[in-house]
Amino acid sequence: MSKEWPLWEVFIRGQHGMSHRHVGSLHAADAEMALKNARDVYTRRNEGVSMWVVESSNITASAPSDKGPLYEPSNSKIYRHPTFFDIPDEVGAM
Amino acid sequence: MEVTDALQQFATRMGDNTLILGHRVSEWCGHAPVLEEDIALANTALDLIGQTQFWLGLAAEIQDEGKSADDIAFLRDVWDFRNLLLLELPNDDFGRTLMRQFLFDAWQSIHLPRLALSSDPRVAAIAEKASKEVAYHVERSADTVVGLGDGSAESHKRMQAALDYLWPYVGEIFDTDEVDDVLSEAGIVTHPSSLKGEYYALIERVLTKATLSIPEDPFAHKGGRSGFRHTEHLGHILVEMQWLQRAYPGSKW
Numbered sequence: 001m002s003k004e005w006p007l008w009e010v011f012i013r014g015q016h017g018m019s020h021r022h023v024g025s026l027h028a029a030d031a032e033m034a035l036k037n038a039r040d041v042y043t044r045r046n047e048g049v050s051m052w053v054v055e056s057s058n059i060t061a062s063a064p065s066d067k068g069p070l071y072e073p074s075n076s077k078i079y080r081h082p083t084f085f086d087i088p089d090e091v092g093a094m
Numbered sequence: 095m096e097v098t099d100a101l102q103q104f105a106t107r108m109g110d111n112t113l114i115l116g117h118r119v120s121e122w123c124g125h126a127p128v129l130e131e132d133i134a135l136a137n138t139a140l141d142l143i144g145q146t147q148f149w150l151g152l153a154a155e156i157q158d159e160g161k162s163a164d165d166i167a168f169l170r171d172v173w174d175f176r177n178l179l180l181l182e183l184p185n186d187d188f189g190r191t192l193m194r195q196f197l198f199d200a201w202q203s204i205h206l207p208r209l210a211l212s213s214d215p216r217v218a219a220i221a222e223k224a225s226k227e228v229a230y231h232v233e234r235s236a237d238t239v240v241g242l243g244d245g246s247a248e249s250h251k252r253m254q255a256a257l258d259y260l261w262p263y264v265g266e267i268f269d270t271d272e273v274d275d276v277l278s279e280a281g282i283v284t285h286p287s288s289l290k291g292e293y294y295a296l297i298e299r300v301l302t303k304a305t306l307s308i309p310e311d312p313f314a315h316k317g318g319r320s321g322f323r324h325t326e327h328l329g330h331i332l333v334e335m336q337w338l339q340r341a342y343p344g345s346k347w
Contacts, residue, residue, distance in 0.1 A: 005128075026129075026130050027128060027129075027130060028130065029241065032237065033237065033241070036134070036233075036234055036237070037130040037134065039230075040130065040133050040134040040137050041129075041130055041133050041134075044133075044137065
């Protein structure tokens with residue numbers, strides 16, 4: 001058994017209405033401790049209203065070497081960008 | 095004893111507790127076993143120093159001699175300090191540091207919410223603010239005591255040794271005197287003796303969960319709270335904490 005604590009990824013929501021964003025990672029023995037550590041490491045300057053932690057080993061990541069097949073096909077399909085609509089000012093930020 | 099004299103003494107005791115423990119905890123900055131604990135300890139130390147500014151600020155205000163919280167913190171000598179002996183003991187290992195933190199946090203977590211109901215609005219305001227910080231401190235230190243106490247054979251052994259070493263210093267919390275009597279009579283503080291049962295119930299619950307045995311010897315060291323006699327360790331803290339103000343009086347940054 002490894003003596004190192006497992007690695008956790010930390011996500012923090014900065015304000016109500018915003019989504020959680022990945023802010024970094026840390027080590028902790030369990031999820032509760034990961035939340036406490038996240039509070040101490042990543043919210044010292046009043047950054048958050050909500051935190052998520054997830055053990056890094058639970059994240060399945062795409063392989064960087066697959067970036068050609070994964071992303072290049074969409075390069076040529078500019079019609080997928082909804083840039084042809086005029087957004088009324090009243091809508092505000094989207 | 096006049097209420098104002100008692101309140102000045104009380105504010106000094108509260109401020110000295112958080113000042114000395116805050117300084118002790120800050121000694122871990124850059125030395126803790128892992129980065130996460132290092133930052134957590136630094137945050138705790140900063141909270142404690144923040145509380146010190148309020149308590150010693152109140153002590154200075156009542157004293158009314160034109161002194162600031164800084165004057166009180168940096169220009170007094172050992173015999174004028176009123177902190178619990180528990181808080182001036184050396185850190186030793188991480189386990190003893192966290193055990194001491196828990197024993198004090200547990201007291202603060204019970205004491206401060208009562209002080210927030212004080213008939214003196216200044217005491218109530220400081221206690222209200224500090225009790226939010228302390229609610230987090232005690233959660234963290236209690237979890238760590240349980241994690242290490244109920245952890246590996248080595249961590250269990252160290253936590254039991256820490257508890258055995260610190261236990262004789264816990265009883266001083268309830269070594270009350272006229273200051274407590276006068277202020278509780280005036281509705282400014284809750285008398286510590288009325289919180290004793292709650293305190294011991296809390297630490298017993300956590301220490302049992304941590305699989306640690308509470309020593310049976312009721313002997314308690316005294317003298318910090320009253321200022322009668324500090325340990326040899328307080329002078330060493332003050333040398334480090336005060337030397338700059340002593341060597342260069344009034345210097346700022």
